[in-house]
Amino acid sequence: xxxxxxxxxxxxxxxxxxxxxxxxxxxxxxxxxxxxxxxxxxxxxxxxxxxxxxxxxxxxxxxxxxxxxxxxxxxxxxxxxxxxxxxxxxxxxxxxxxxxxxxxxxxxxxxxxxxxxxxxxxxxxxxxxxxxxxxxxxxxxxxxxxxxxxxxxxxxxxxxxxxxxxxxxxxxxxxxxxxxxxxxxxxxxxxxxxxxxxxxxxxxxxxxxxxxxxxxxxxxxxxxxxxxxxxxxxxxxxxxxxxxxxxxxxxxxxxxxxxxxxxxxxxx
Amino acid sequence: xxxxxxxxxxxxxxxxxxxxxxxxxxxxxxxxxxxxxxxxxxxxxxxxxxxxxxxxxxxxxxxxxxxxxxxxxxxxxxxxxxxxxxxxxxxxxxxxxxxxxxxxxxxxxxxxxxxxxxxxxxxxxxxxxxxxxxxxxxxxxxxxxxxxxxxxxxxxxxxxxxxxxxxxxxxxxxxxxxxxxxxxxxxxxxxxxxxxxxxxxxxxxxxxxxxxxxxxxxxxxxxxxxxxxxxxxxxxxxxxxxxxxxxxxxxxxxxxxxxxxxxxxxxxxxxxxxxxxxxxxxxxxxxxxxxxxxxxxxxxxxxx
Numbered sequence: 001x002x003x004x005x006x007x008x009x010x011x012x013x014x015x016x017x018x019x020x021x022x023x024x025x026x027x028x029x030x031x032x033x034x035x036x037x038x039x040x041x042x043x044x045x046x047x048x049x050x051x052x053x054x055x056x057x058x059x060x061x062x063x064x065x066x067x068x069x070x071x072x073x074x075x076x077x078x079x080x081x082x083x084x085x086x087x088x089x090x091x092x093x094x095x096x097x098x099x100x101x102x103x104x105x106x107x108x109x110x111x112x113x114x115x116x117x118x119x120x121x122x123x124x125x126x127x128x129x130x131x132x133x134x135x136x137x138x139x140x141x142x143x144x145x146x147x148x149x150x151x152x153x154x155x156x157x158x159x160x161x162x163x164x165x166x167x168x169x170x171x172x173x174x175x176x177x178x179x180x181x182x183x184x185x186x187x188x189x190x191x192x193x194x195x196x197x198x199x200x201x202x203x204x205x206x207x208x209x210x211x212x213x214x215x216x217x218x219x220x221x222x223x224x225x226x227x228x229x230x231x232x233x234x235x236x237x238x239x240x241x242x243x244x245x246x247x248x249x250x251x252x253x254x255x256x257x258x259x260x261x262x263x264x265x266x267x268x
Numbered sequence: 269x270x271x272x273x274x275x276x277x278x279x280x281x282x283x284x285x286x287x288x289x290x291x292x293x294x295x296x297x298x299x300x301x302x303x304x305x306x307x308x309x310x311x312x313x314x315x316x317x318x319x320x321x322x323x324x325x326x327x328x329x330x331x332x333x334x335x336x337x338x339x340x341x342x343x344x345x346x347x348x349x350x351x352x353x354x355x356x357x358x359x360x361x362x363x364x365x366x367x368x369x370x371x372x373x374x375x376x377x378x379x380x381x382x383x384x385x386x387x388x389x390x391x392x393x394x395x396x397x398x399x400x401x402x403x404x405x406x407x408x409x410x411x412x413x414x415x416x417x418x419x420x421x422x423x424x425x426x427x428x429x430x431x432x433x434x435x436x437x438x439x440x441x442x443x444x445x446x447x448x449x450x451x452x453x454x455x456x457x458x459x460x461x462x463x464x465x466x467x468x469x470x471x472x473x474x475x476x477x478x479x480x481x482x483x484x485x486x487x488x489x490x491x492x493x494x495x496x497x498x499x500x501x502x503x504x505x506x507x508x509x510x511x512x513x514x515x516x517x518x519x520x521x522x523x524x525x526x527x528x529x530x531x532x533x534x535x536x537x538x539x540x541x542x543x544x545x546x547x548x549x550x551x552x553x554x555x556x557x558x559x560x561x562x563x564x565x566x567x568x569x570x571x572x
Binding site: 005251252 | 313319330337540
């Protein structure tokens with residue numbers, strides 16, 4: 001099959017929280033937890049989205065961010081969007097029993113499938129963090145497959161007040177995990193990696209960088225010596241500990257390397 | 269065992285494969301990795317006069333016969349590439365720098381700076397079809413091509429200059445000869461073909477954001493081979509031949525047409541970064557089986 005977007009119909013739209021919706025699409029894409037698709041709105045743009053539901057109807061979960069996501073969030077059942085993929089590697093779950101999954105903000109979209117896959121062997125411990133209670137994503141969905149679900153909010157409006165990393169630090173002192181998986185804000189993921197590397201616990205981290213081709217030829221999503229679209233998006237803590245860009249630098253559309261904060265503000 | 273070592277204007281390479289311009293060259297660390305993965309040399313993404321984002325997505329797609337792209341010369345601007353230069357120089361890899369501009373003055377401005385970095389070679393993009401102001405508008409006529417190459421050459425001192433040619437002109441050979449006369453030390457061919465267009469019939473709209481995009485990959489290889497063959501008959505400077513090379517036999521064919529080095533890019537889509545090692549191993553096997561000791565023996569052998 002070619003790597004060209006195909007227009008497919010939106011079959012269902014579900015509101016997840018005040019600025020996030022899941023779009024179910026009339027296409028089955030065989031994928032593994034952690035992989036992504038490129039979603040295209042003709043004459044506007046194309047962006048990578050984690051596959052939040054696989055199976056008969058592909059699902060992507062979209063949080064309001066820039067012009068593209070705003071347009072996408074306005075789309076309705078019956079509208080067409082283009083998709084290509086799946087792309088990238090995926091979370092390695094082979095032989096993993098006692099797992100902890102740390103999701104921050106809309107990062108929950110990238111790990112929801114993973115939590116469900118892990119639960120078939122042993123229900124993982126899940127930490128779900130967000131700025132506040134109204135930004136929590138997939139709380140009920142994750143609760144069904146989690147052994148324990150810990151909620152943290154920066155402002156304490158739900159669950160423990162504080163960051164997901166603080167909850168993880170406490171758990172790592174009390175429990176043994178085979179693997180810690182994470183997706184969320186990069187600063188959080190850097191914190192997760194550092195905690196895991198210190199405790200000598202394996203970790204897998206789902207990265208984000210601005211992408212163009214999505215299949216490993218253009219180099220736009222370079223992260224150190226890696227390509228997020230093809231070598232990733234999932235990297236191990238072992239790989240990322242040697243990447244100075246992680247948690248610090250990212251590239252704009254022009255290829256210019258800028259501090260992560262500037263990259264985030266550009267919403268590219 | 270066959271010897272693949274190659275020299276291009278003093279640039280010594282362990283094999284003739286070169287990462288083509290535009291692929292991965294955004295990052296110094298990635299270029300270093302491509303050499304570790306087996307490329308004889310790598311080409312940096314061409315530096316432009318100022319920061320430029322390029323075209324919106326979708327800007328690279330694959331259509332079963334190759335790639336189509338309208339990436340459109342993104343660049344941090346030549347002043348914002350110090351990290352890349354230092355990564356490349358620290359690693360000491362064989363590399364080719366690249367430049368583009370929107371006017372002769374801009375070409376000269378970028379060339380001056382880049383030549384100051386003393387790269388082994390500078391490739392001058394007069395052939396990108398994916399912007400209205402750069403690239404191909406300079407490379408379809410012998411006069412404008414010669415003007416750019418001559419001006420660039422005058423500010424590059426001892427650093428050799430290579431013109432990257434477009435196949436999208438009926439004056440292909442005239443342009444090549446004009447570049448050679450203007451001082452080009454080498455020629456690379458071909459840049460992408462077309463451009464082409466893809467329309468999503470459900471959306472009823474073009475797929476690529478720029479509506480059109482240059483074609484590369486397997487579908488264009490016969491045209492690339494013909495262009496390299498014609499260049500070899502008409503110019504004396506070395507040729508970096510590229511267009512759809514995916515395996516050892518394709519690379520041997522390019523050398524027989526007259527190429528000194530063989531560019532590889534689109535094949536990364538299908539084969540990953542392992543493509544350089546794969547192409548070289550297959551070249552060696554063919555050469556061993558045919559008792560060919562080095563590339564000199566077969567370079568240009570398709571000619572009378």
